[in-house]
Amino acid sequence: HPHPMRAQAELRQLAAGVLPLQRGEAVLSDLARHAPPSVAMLRKTKAGVTIKKLRAHAHATIAALSAILLEAWKGAAEAEEWRTKRTAELRGDAKGAAPGGGGDGRGGGGGGPSTANGDPTRQTVMLLVAESINAGADERVDGGTSLDIAARIEKAAFSLTGGSGKAYKVRLRALAASLSTPRAASLRKRLRDGELSAESLVGMSSEEMAEALMSAEERQAKRVKKQRDERAIDSLRLDAQVDQNAAYACTECGGLRCTTFSTNSFGLELLSRSEVPDMIIDCLDCGHRFTI
Numbered sequence: 001h002p003h004p005m006r007a008q009a010e011l012r013q014l015a016a017g018v019l020p021l022q023r024g025e026a027v028l029s030d031l032a033r034h035a036p037p038s039v040a041m042l043r044k045t046k047a048g049v050t051i052k053k054l055r056a057h058a059h060a061t062i063a064a065l066s067a068i069l070l071e072a073w074k075g076a077a078e079a080e081e082w083r084t085k086r087t088a089e090l091r092g093d094a095k096g097a098a099p100g101g102g103g104d105g106r107g108g109g110g111g112g113p114s115t116a117n118g119d120p121t122r123q124t125v126m127l128l129v130a131e132s133i134n135a136g137a138d139e140r141v142d143g144g145t146s147l148d149i150a151a152r153i154e155k156a157a158f159s160l161t162g163g164s165g166k167a168y169k170v171r172l173r174a175l176a177a178s179l180s181t182p183r184a185a186s187l188r189k190r191l192r193d194g195e196l197s198a199e200s201l202v203g204m205s206s207e208e209m210a211e212a213l214m215s216a217e218e219r220q221a222k223r224v225k226k227q228r229d230e231r232a233i234d235s236l237r238l239d240a241q242v243d244q245n246a247a248y249a250c251t252e253c254g255g256l257r258c259t260t261f262s263t264n265s266f267g268l269e270l271l272s273r274s275e276v277p278d279m280i281i282d283c284l285d286c287g288h289r290f291t292i
Contacts, residue, residue, distance in 0.1 A: 010023070011027065015050055015053050015057075024059075028062065031069055079124065090134070128173070129150040130147045131146075132180035181213070183214075250286060252283065259284065260281050
């Protein structure tokens with residue numbers, strides 16, 4: 001990684017017109033290929049000020065590369081300062097950490113979250129998850145707790161998806177959106193209380209997440225409906241095997257939809273049903289069981 005302190009010396013020479021243009025292009029291109037330096041490093045080296053001046057360079061390539069580089073550094077610096085500020089707010093630090101403090105020149109260093117291995121993408125996603133855990137106005141928790149939980153969730157997602165690529169971002173953004181809804185209050189509580197692990201949460205399918213977001217009443221209603229549907233299906237299967245016959249009218253409700261079970265099936269195919277001894281009969285209408 002090109003160190004901004006060393007690059008700054010050549011950038012100043014380029015701005016003063018004493019560095020060969022070919023070398024100047026190489027320095028700018030090298031800087032553009034790497035992650036932006038931290039806010040602290042930019043403030044220390046003043047490299048951003050020099051790059052800003054180079055946007056007006058007479059050489060078109062130098063000016064264009066400088067403009068591209070400045071835009072990238074500016075965006076990264078703003079993102080880092082947001083992470084630093086939001087982390088301080090979540091931790092309840094009124095003074096906050098010094099924006100970008102302590103960086104080493106690599107992107108994502110400084111006063112932002114100290115987890116996620118200094119990766120700006122992972123830090124940003126982790127903060128979004130932490131904010132979703134604090135979504136309930138009446139269930140605010142200690143900022144350190146929400147950040148710790150978010151760090152575990154982020155780590156689990158990183159491990160599950162094998163990196164911080166598209167699958168990682170999609171999963172965590174969807175997870176943050178789900179956790180921030182009012183329906184997720186019980187889910188957030190389970191996370192805070194340690195009843196639900198980060199690994200289990202990240203590994204949930206969309207169907208499992210939908211069920212986890214249900215209230216107790218909704219889950220009970222779903223179970224009742226499932227049981228009712230299963231009974232209806234079973235009844236349909238039995239109905240297909242039942243003939244209505246007045247000889248087997250239910251002694252309880254008088255219904256003719258009955259199933260018959262013989263305790264002695266020997267020779268059953270040769271006898272009529274009314275002649276089979278020890279017949280057990282179930283009424284499909286009322287559930288009454290009787291024998292003949």
